[in-house]
Amino acid sequence: MDHNITLISTIAAAFGLALVFGFIAERLKTPALVGYLLAGIVISPTTPGFVGDIEIAAQLSEIGVMLLMFGVGLHFSLEDLLSVKRIALPGAIVQMAVATVLGTIMATSWGWSFGEGLVLGLSLSCASTVVLLQAIESRGLLETMNGRIAVGWLIVEDLVTVLILVLLPTFSVMLGGTTENANTSDPLWYTIGMTLLLVSAFIALMLIVGRRFLPWLLWQVASTGSRELFTLAVIATAICIAFGAAKLFNVSFALGAFFAGMVMRESRFSHRAAEESLPLRDAFSVLFFVSVGMLFDPKVLIEDPIRVLNVVAIIIVGKSLAAMLLVLVLRYPLNTALTVAASLGQIGEFSFILAGLGLSLGLLPPEGMSLVLAGAIISIAFNPLAFAVIAPIRRWILKYSALARKYEYRDDPYAELPTSTERKFLQGQVVLVGYGHVGERIGTALHEKEIPYIVAEQNRELVQDLRKQGINAVYGDAADPSVLIQAHIKDAAMLVIATTDLVNIRQMIDTARTLNPQIEIVLYSLSADETKMLRQDDSINAVFFGEEELAKNMTHHILDCFNTQAKAQHETNK
Numbered sequence: 001m002d003h004n005i006t007l008i009s010t011i012a013a014a015f016g017l018a019l020v021f022g023f024i025a026e027r028l029k030t031p032a033l034v035g036y037l038l039a040g041i042v043i044s045p046t047t048p049g050f051v052g053d054i055e056i057a058a059q060l061s062e063i064g065v066m067l068l069m070f071g072v073g074l075h076f077s078l079e080d081l082l083s084v085k086r087i088a089l090p091g092a093i094v095q096m097a098v099a100t101v102l103g104t105i106m107a108t109s110w111g112w113s114f115g116e117g118l119v120l121g122l123s124l125s126c127a128s129t130v131v132l133l134q135a136i137e138s139r140g141l142l143e144t145m146n147g148r149i150a151v152g153w154l155i156v157e158d159l160v161t162v163l164i165l166v167l168l169p170t171f172s173v174m175l176g177g178t179t180e181n182a183n184t185s186d187p188l189w190y191t192i193g194m195t196l197l198l199v200s201a202f203i204a205l206m207l208i209v210g211r212r213f214l215p216w217l218l219w220q221v222a223s224t225g226s227r228e229l230f231t232l233a234v235i236a237t238a239i240c241i242a243f244g245a246a247k248l249f250n251v252s253f254a255l256g257a258f259f260a261g262m263v264m265r266e267s268r269f270s271h272r273a274a275e276e277s278l279p280l281r282d283a284f285s286v287l288f289f290v291s292v293g294m295l296f297d298p299k300v301l302i303e304d305p306i307r308v309l310n311v312v313a314i315i316i317v318g319k320s321l322a323a324m325l326l327v328l329v330l331r332y333p334l335n336t337a338l339t340v341a342a343s344l345g346q347i348g349e350f351s352f353i354l355a356g357l358g359l360s361l362g363l364l365p366p367e368g369m370s371l372v373l374a375g376a377i378i379s380i381a382f383n384p385l386a387f388a389v390i391a392p393i394r395r396w397i398l399k400y401s402a403l404a405r406k407y408e409y410r411d412d413p414y415a416e417l418p419t420s421t422e423r424k425f426l427q428g429q430v431v432l433v434g435y436g437h438v439g440e441r442i443g444t445a446l447h448e449k450e451i452p453y454i455v456a457e458q459n460r461e462l463v464q465d466l467r468k469q470g471i472n473a474v475y476g477d478a479a480d481p482s483v484l485i486q487a488h489i490k491d492a493a494m495l496v497i498a499t500t501d502l503v504n505i506r507q508m509i510d511t512a513r514t515l516n517p518q519i520e521i522v523l524y525s526l527s528a529d530e531t532k533m534l535r536q537d538d539s540i541n542a543v544f545f546g547e548e549e550l551a552k553n554m555t556h557h558i559l560d561c562f563n564t565q566a567k568a569q570h571e572t573n574k
Contacts, residue, residue, distance in 0.1 A: 010052040011060070013043050015283075022286075031384040033134070033289050039379055047298075057291040062238065063351060064284025066257040068133055070149060070238035071281050072142070073261020074274045079437065081152055081262075086461045091326045095153075096160060096345065098322040099125035102314045107368075110307065115175030116365060119168075119358035123308070123372045124314050126161045128348020129154050129254055130288050131380050135343065135387055144499065145458030148265065148338050149327075150343040155258065159199070161350045161451075162252055166195045166356060172361040180242020195250065202249035206259045210241075214260070215267035219443035220270050231276045237264065238277070254349070288349070289380070295352070296377050300370040307367075313377040316382060320345040320522065331460060334394055334404060342386040346379035347372070378506040400472075414463045414475035416486045417454070425452045425472050427491040432498060433478040433508060435462060438524060438554065439498035444557040451562050454487045479504035481511045490515045496558060497523035509540065520561060524554060 001051040021035030021042075043052040090170040090200025108114060132154055133142075170191050214237060221233040238257050245256025255555035264270055301308060320341035327337035355372040358364030397404045417425075430446060430453035432439055436524070446453045457463050477485035478497075489495065495512045497505055505523060512519050521540050 005023045006053045007056055008041075009291045011057050011287075013050055013052050014039065014057060014060075014287055017042055018286050018290055031381070033131075033384070034381045036286055036289035037293040037296075037381060040290040041296055041298065042293075043290075044294040044296060046296070052294060054291070054294050055241060057287060057294055060284060061288035061291040061349075062253055064281065064286075064288045065130055065254050066239055066242040066286055067235070067277055067281040068130055069254045069258040070242075070246055070261040071277055072133055073258045073263070073272055074265050074270050079440075081155065083436075083459055083462055084149045084152035087149055087327065087330050087332065091323065091330065091340075092153045092156035093160065094326055095319060095323045096122075096125040096157060099314060099319045102318045103311075106314065112365070112368075113176050115172075115363045116358075116368065118175065119354065119363045120372070122164060123351045123355045123358070123364075123368075124311065124347060124375065125319070126157050126350040126354070127319075127344045127346055128351070128376075128380065129158065130285060131346050131348050131383055132343050134258075134285060136382060139387060141339070144504070146339040148459075149332075149336060150340055151342060153323075153344070155255075158252060158255055158350065161354065162199065162250075162255065163192075163195055164406050164491075165353065166250065167191060168354075168357055169361060171334050172363055175363055198249045199251055202245055202251050202256070203259065205445075206241075206263050210260070210263040211266055214264045215269075218264065218267045218269050218273065222272075227276075232270070234264075234273045234277050235280060252350075253529055292348070292352075292376060292380070292512055293371075296373045297370055300367075300374050304367065304371070307371055308374045308378075311371050312378050315347055315375050315379045316345045316386070320386070334397065335390070335477065336458075338390045339387075342383070342390055345386050346383045347376050348380065351376060414460060414467070414473075414566075415483075417472060417474060419490075425454055428493045429453055429488070429491075430494045430496055430562075431456060431484065431487045431489055431492045431512075432496045433457075434497065434499035435459075435466065435473070436498065442496060442498060442555050442558065445559065447471075448563070449559055451559070454492075456483050456487050469551075475502065479507040479511075479516075484508065484511050484515070489519070492516060492519055494522065494558065494561065496554070497521070509537075522554060522558060 003168070018036045019037035021038045022032035025032050025038075040057075041047060043050055045051050045054070100118065100121035101460045104117035105125045107117030112120070132150060134185070136142050136147045136150060142151070217237070218230075221230050224230075241260035242253040242256035244250040245259075246253050249256075264273060267273070294481055305416035323344045324337040324341040327340050328334070331506060351372055355364055355369050359366070359369055430451060431444070432443055432453050433456045435443060435455050435457045438455075443453060443455065453472070455463070455466055455471060456465070456478040457473055457475065458477050460475045463473045463475040474483055474486045476486070478484055478487075484495075490510050495508070497508060499505070509521055512521060523540065523543055525543055
């Protein structure tokens with residue numbers, strides 16, 4: 001028997017210590033991921049005792065990134081991505097530019113060259129998708145508008161970073177790097193053109209071919225009745241497509257897996273696929289944080305504490321503040337701005353890749369890699385706290401800042417219905433909260449049956465588009481009573497909640513019942529436990545669970561209710 005069991009020993013040490021330190025962290029009321037990072041430091045080469053294999057841990061963590069991004073794709077449709085393009089695209093590009101400039105200025109003030117400062121700034125500009133997704137999923141924000149904006153923002157960042165990774169070797173000599181690993185054979189226009197062509201080809205292939213093939217494949221496997229074969233099909237699809245995307249199209253593993261999940265969402269088994277892959281996603285995401293800890297050298301905290309603090313300040317304060325201001329400028333509420341700011345106040349996997357490439361090209365000193373890792377460790381550990389303080393910070397800002405109150409409650413033409421709205425939409429109508437995948441299906445059915453309805457939606461651009469189509473829509477968070485009041489909830493016949501933000505749903509229900517005690521409330525859930533809890537609530541008339549046939553069943557229920565009401569009204573008129 002071969003006694004070289006480096007893989008097994010590394011996994012055993014990583015999982016075992018992650019369990020111990022994660023448990024201690026939770027007992028101390030700190031996030032478990034802090035314990036995972038500490039577990040990585042304990043088995044790193046810079047600390048005494050057992051040393052895990054860094055290369056093996058890094059590859060295992062890549063599998064976690066693939067599975068996690070695949071899971072996000074299963075809940076994130078192309079329509080969701082396009083719905084936030086007007087804020088995610090300019091926001092991500094400008095925020096990355098601001099962080100890069102800050103990092104470059106800081107590094108040049110230390111005496112580094114412009115090229116070294118630029119690579120450090122770029123490494124600090126891109127947030128970790130893994131950290132973000134764990135944060136928003138644990139808080140039930142993935143299906144909310146704020147969650148979609150944050151994820152869309154990160155997807156744009158990932159695409160930009162992929163382009164940077166391809167172009168950096170071409171520019172390395174110009175920036176003062178070495179020629180050993182530099183790519184100087186191809187002209188710049190060719191490199192940029194090929195990168196864009198390959199990425200576009202991959203996306204087109206997934207949307208045209210994958211959109212038909214993957215749901216068909218999942219259907220064929222599910223028809224066998226084998227649970228383990230179904231799970232294998234899901235995992236194999238995620239990893240194989242991610243690997244193929246990286247090898248054939250020069251796309252990152254994360255983006256390849258994300259598009260695989262987004263395409264598989266078209267299948268009626270997408271919800272089951274998400275549930276089957278969840279345990280593996282959780283297990284391998286732990287290995288990601290352990291692998292980050294293994295790269296960290298604690299000596300940098302003693303040798304360069306001021307520089308570490310400067311790097312952390314750019315990540316947590318500089319990036320977050322830039323993102324928050326950009327969101328406010330684009331006319332989104334303070335809550336959205338704070339959520340996006342907290343989401344981006346950390347760095348992760350792409351930062352390590354960029355820093356490693358800069359190191360190999362002679363564009364980043366070894367100290368720079370240590371600073372990036374220190375910034376990642378500290379910002380990742382701090383990130384859960386950033387999310388936890390969103391609500392109290394928002395209340396404090398609104399209490400003491402007149403300017404903040406002005407921005408929060410500023411007049412917006414889309415925040416209230418036009419005065420020309422017909423009377424039939426203001427009395428006995430359906431108030432439809434959320435116009436995503438499910439909400440749109442319900443809205444279309446209501447329109448076909450000529451049942452009046454008003455949409456309440458957090459996506460301002462979507463509200464603008466709906467009004468152009470002649471659909472009555474109000475912009476804002478329906479958890480805010482003023483939004484439901486604008487939708488005339490007091491005289492509505494039914495409230496249909498087509499979003500899964502559990503915290504805000506409770507506030508919507510309470511507001512609706514206070515203003516209209518007789519209103520019928522219908523909503524849906526993506527969790528069996530959540531569904532059970534909601535169905536025990538007497539204030540809710542109907543709860544629909546899961547995505548399979550979800551919109552269809554909800555629509556039938558709503559139409560049946562209105563047919564019953566119409567018949568009762570007809571009998572009364574007789």
